[in-house]
Amino acid sequence: MARPTPLSGFPELLPQARLVEQHVLDVLREVFELHGFSSIETRAVEPLSVLLRKGEIDKEVYGVRRLADTAADAGGAGERGDDLALHFDLTVPFARYVTENAGHLQFPFRRYQVQKVWRGERPQEGRYREFTQADIDVVDRGTLAVHHDADMARVMGEALARLPLPGVTLQVNNRRLVEGFYRGLGLEGDVLTGSIGATMRAVDKLDKVGARGVADLLAQAGLTQAQADGALGLAQVRAGAGDLVQAVRALGVTHELLDQGVEELLAVLTAVDDLPADRVAVVADLSVARGLDYYTGTVYETRMRGWESLGSICSGGRYDALADDGRDVYPGVGISLGVTRAITPLLQRGEVRASRPTPTAVVVAVADEARRREADRVAQQLRARGVPTEVSPTAAKFGRQIRFADRRGVPFVWFPQDDGSHEVKDIRSGEQVAADPASWLPPEADLRPSVVVGA
Incomplete structure (x- = not known):
């Protein structure tokens, strides 16, 4: 064509x-x-x-x-x-x-x-x-x-x-x-x-x-x-x-x-x-x-x-x-x-x-396809409190999932842990901390894309 x-x-x-x-x-x-x-x-x-x-x-x-x-x-x-x-x-x-x-x-x-x-x-x-x-x-x-x-x-x-x-x-x-x-x-x-x-x-x-x-x-x-x-x-x-x-x-x-x-x-x-x-x-x-x-x-x-x-x-x-x-x-x-x-x-x-090309603030990583439903539940908890969230499209290695988020300008990647806990990573600074999907919020400046004037 x-x-x-x-x-x-x-x-x-x-x-x-x-x-x-x-x-x-x-x-x-x-x-x-x-x-x-x-x-x-x-x-x-x-x-x-x-x-x-x-x-x-x-x-x-x-x-x-x-x-x-x-x-x-x-x-x-x-x-x-x-x-x-x-x-x-x-x-x-x-x-x-x-x-x-x-x-x-x-x-x-x-x-x-x-x-x-x-x-x-x-x-x-x-x-x-x-x-x-x-x-x-x-x-x-x-x-x-x-x-x-x-x-x-x-x-x-x-x-x-x-x-x-x-x-x-x-x-x-x-x-x-x-x-x-x-x-x-x-x-x-x-x-x-x-x-x-x-x-x-x-x-x-x-x-x-x-x-x-x-x-x-x-x-x-x-x-x-x-x-x-x-x-x-x-x-x-x-x-x-x-x-x-x-x-x-x-x-x-x-x-x-x-x-x-x-x-x-x-x-x-x-x-x-x-x-x-x-x-x-x-x-x-x-x-x-x-x-x-x-x-x-x-x-x-x-x-x-x-x-x-x-x-x-x-x-x-x-x-x-x-x-x-x-x-x-x-x-x-x-x-x-x-x-x-x-x-x-x-x-x-x-x-x-715009400060980033997507509304998404968080990508929830998927450890393997058998745990995708778990990632979906985390994403839904975040969305319920107004955090724009999507789930990683593949269960690739975490490094590739991080690169997927980075290419799209998404600031955070969420990692459900094997013991049931959770961590979230700011992929700009590299800082990764424990977080609760029922209460965690990103900084206000990261919640939505902002409009940047000038170069």
Whole structure:
């Protein structure tokens, strides 16, 4: 059989790297649940029309169909395989989930969701076709209080501070602020159409094409030189809670919507000013707009310090009209961490790793196959008290059983003795001592694999 060829963009982790990923997911779940978010899981596929309705992402969507599908056996309109697609994010499926289950949910509804998503992107470092996302959202019926925008930044900021990542910069902006500023410049349309939409999309490319590239795009959109200069001036503002208002006012543009956006953005910055700045620095970055069309207010992007080339690893924003069942509108705000995008490059470069490639803390040696049941009983006693334990697969010489444990990074080997007593050996130091399987525990640091940051 020919050696299989890996599929580009579909990462598969080895056991030691998977332990790091599991640690990250465990931390995220713990933080999210501490803040009252409930876990949900949505189906992997959505109607193609639903996915394409919100944003320009049609070239990245993977369609799904059965090879045997025909119009005759597809099961009816809307269920044909070529009408379905894998979800490219978790926000659009969540909006559909809310409208379908609104009668069973208590609002405001706080949810977290950790699932795979799929995008037909060109694979590169930090860009994958299949990857894990971790989302949190708050959604309400009718209106959603603005303080939830700050809540998103706080919760995700706390989670990021606890993860084995470099320090991050959480960049926050407000699309009302941006739209109001553009209207103050005399631009027309909205975030989807006209010169406002074109300007917002152009400025969002600032980190990719630079100021000169954005200026060219703005000229193509029909902006005057003064308008282009104003838009670029706003995009270059970086500020904290103490100097945001002054920085925006200094640009000399006024508009009612601009004032509302500044107020909302200032509230977010003020609410998260006690996050540990060495781990999570929060800054107003008025170039951030986010490419998806459904965002209406606060928007977030997050970059790892020293790894800015990866782009944003954690992003999101407010969406006031994404979920609508024809009777009620369900506005929401959310933020999503690209788990695979954040940790896979770190794993590949050895910047983060697990202390050992297996959860096992103890291997119970087998003197001979006739005594395997005895070894099984010892292992069960240890497991009953939370010690990850396995029994040696063979009754080879003890030296070979020790080498088996050592190759797997297992720190301890257990030896039942002929007289019914027991001994345990720390194979790193060579120390071997008497032990009782009913009471012995390894040191806390050895009980589970730990995550090691740095070389």
